[in-house]
Amino acid sequence: MGLFDKLKRGLQKTKDLLRTDVRDLFKAGEIVTDEKLQDFYARLIATDMGVEAANAIRDDLNEKHRGRTAVIDEIWGDVRAKLKALLKGEQDHLWDVNNPLSPLKLAPQGTTVILVAGVNGVGKTTSIAKLANLLKKNGKSVALAAGDTFRAAAVEQLTLWSQRLGCEIVTKPSGSDPAAVAYAGCMRALELKADVLIVDTAGRLQTQQNLMKQLAKIQRVISEKIPGAPHEVLLVLDATTGQNGVSQARHFSESVSCTGLILAKLDGTAKGGIVIAIRQQMNLPVKYIGVGEQIDDLELFDPDAFVDALFET
């Protein structure tokens, strides 16, 4: 498959990590006891998938396998099937492996605008740089709008990336109205006939109502300038985030109707299982995953590989 190679490489950074696969929990021929199911439940919880999803899987196993002799393939098959069902939601969101841009809804003609949002410190700016890099590699011309005018030196951070990537960037002094930056970004992108404009925004907690209103304003300004834009509103989620991720997805969607997630920082030990809960409750698909600090470390999300990686420790 090759997709999760980088993720796996990341995990191998430490040699002292025990390889205790969840599949080793149940041994072939042994009875599936309450105790084992409880251990398994603990593993499920450890992925951050949330009580609801974990309960569903445990109940499923409880019904089908409890008190019987363990048939590893069957148990594992059931778990995988259940997880994938949870992860895929109503529509089947499998991206075309050969086309890294397949999750993005690109404008048929003219400039596609991608708005990127998220709470503080999830890795928005880095994810934008990675996304810009991916787009460039696939032959798209990219312009950036440095909409994080709040955090000290955020504009500089994105500017540095734009220089490394060699793409156009629109900036305004720190403290300016981010909507004005977005507007200027749209103007510049249209002028340059850029294929894609990525608009950065300042990190904000989803409970800060006026900042969420500001975000909606940014979106409004963009759509006024370019009809149909923003074509994608990507919410960046930190893989270490716990159950608060659902609240993040809900509030951001309410304000700017997100179209997908970028799951960043998957190269740690966190599993990012919260995307399962988000998929279930909000029907928001994961589009990309961040698997390292290098500019190329952005991968297409693959539910199969994700489910496999969920239980590797």
Place this chain on the structure above:
Amino acid sequence: MFESISKGLENALSLFRGQGKLTETNVQLALRAVTQALLEADVNFTVAQEFTERVTEAAVGREVLKSLDPYQQFVGIVYHELVNLMGPVDHSLHLRRGELVVLMLCGLQGSGKTTTCGKLARMLQESQWRPMLVAADLQRPAAIDQLKIIGEQLGVPVYSEPAGAGAVKVCQNGVAAARQADNIDVVILDTAGRLHIDAELMQELEQIDLKISPQQILLVCDSMTGQDAVNSAKAFNEALELDGVILTKLDGDARGGAALSVKAVTGVPIKFIGVGEQLDKLEPFHPDRMAGRILGMGDVLTLVEKAQREFDAEQMALQQEKMMRGKFTLVDFRNTMGQIKKLGPLQQIMKMIPGMGKIAEVMGNSDIDPEEDLKQIEGIIDSMTPRERENPDLIDISRRRRIAEGSGTDPADINKLLKEFSQMSGMMQSMAGMSKLQQLRQIKQMADVGVFNPGADLKFQKNRSDRGPLDKRAEQEKKKKMRKEAKKQRKKNRR
């Protein structure tokens, strides 16, 4: 913060209402709900399990005190265990006058280290220390610029080197520079965010620790972190022997179970919490208050402390005097509003007053924005002439129309404000002679009738119990469901 834990526990605990004693069955049932609530709040699985075991041990078989009902008793037990789990605390950074102290901040990417550096520096400045920041984050682009800007805002020197130098070297040079400067007594090292499994970068931290031996090593931890919090905290603690934890981003609706997990797993005290993006939003961590908050007891102490710091004592005295004399004008009303606003977002303040968490919640769920209302009130008062402010009785129809036009409001809004003002000034007068505690109660009562929220029609009844169910029928349904589930479970267990 911790709202969801509170909610889950409240639901669990309401099961005891109207029951005569603590039995194994009702304790077990409540405990299951407690565990679920803790897991939903991102408390580590093992930690949550150990917690419920401790509560079981403490609860079952205990003589029910005559003076308490089982509900109160169970709340007491859960509360004490929560406090035990998160405490004891130690807010001291162990600084000594006349000695250069080095603090090192470390943590995962995006946990808020650089901002926290600024907040710490500000806090130290407030207590007459002279801090210096060292930009040792050489990984993230523009991290050095960020620290420099923060240093500029605070008037705190920032030591940095152009890219190319190693982080260890930068720290060493920074500390040396601070020693030479002789107007610096605390050095704060801002290290780069790193993954706890990145052996190379973890070694770098160990090197800094070895070469400089900072007096305090603090882990900065995002309160939104899920189950992985224990892994990273453990790894950092093993590499560096942490002295404390700073929990960030607690101003959101993060359930913050990470606080419980990190403390339980590392044994390292949580020293401070970050509650906002501004540099003054750093507060000492109080497990008893936090536990009280979890259980819906409110956080009166924090509020009082905050109020003491922010209120301009002199102005308050003046206003109090006026109140005593029975003269409380619209100008004072406006000033009071301003003071209240200074405390922070109204909803956040309200959450800290016992029993008002729910009102804040109702407001949070609707379009009601108390800040907007405050702004409107200010606008209206500002549109009045000084004479009108001193004597609102002067305001007749034509004056009212003028004020409405000036403030961009409706004449009805002005009527409403004047009516509320006359009510409030009456209350203010009666409050003047009260003790602090009585005043707080009065504030709560005022909030219940919607004084802080003039534009809203809150359907809140005054005499309802603080913790009782909002919707009786839904509560009964829930109980029925839980009973059914318990029955099912028993059946299953029998099988």
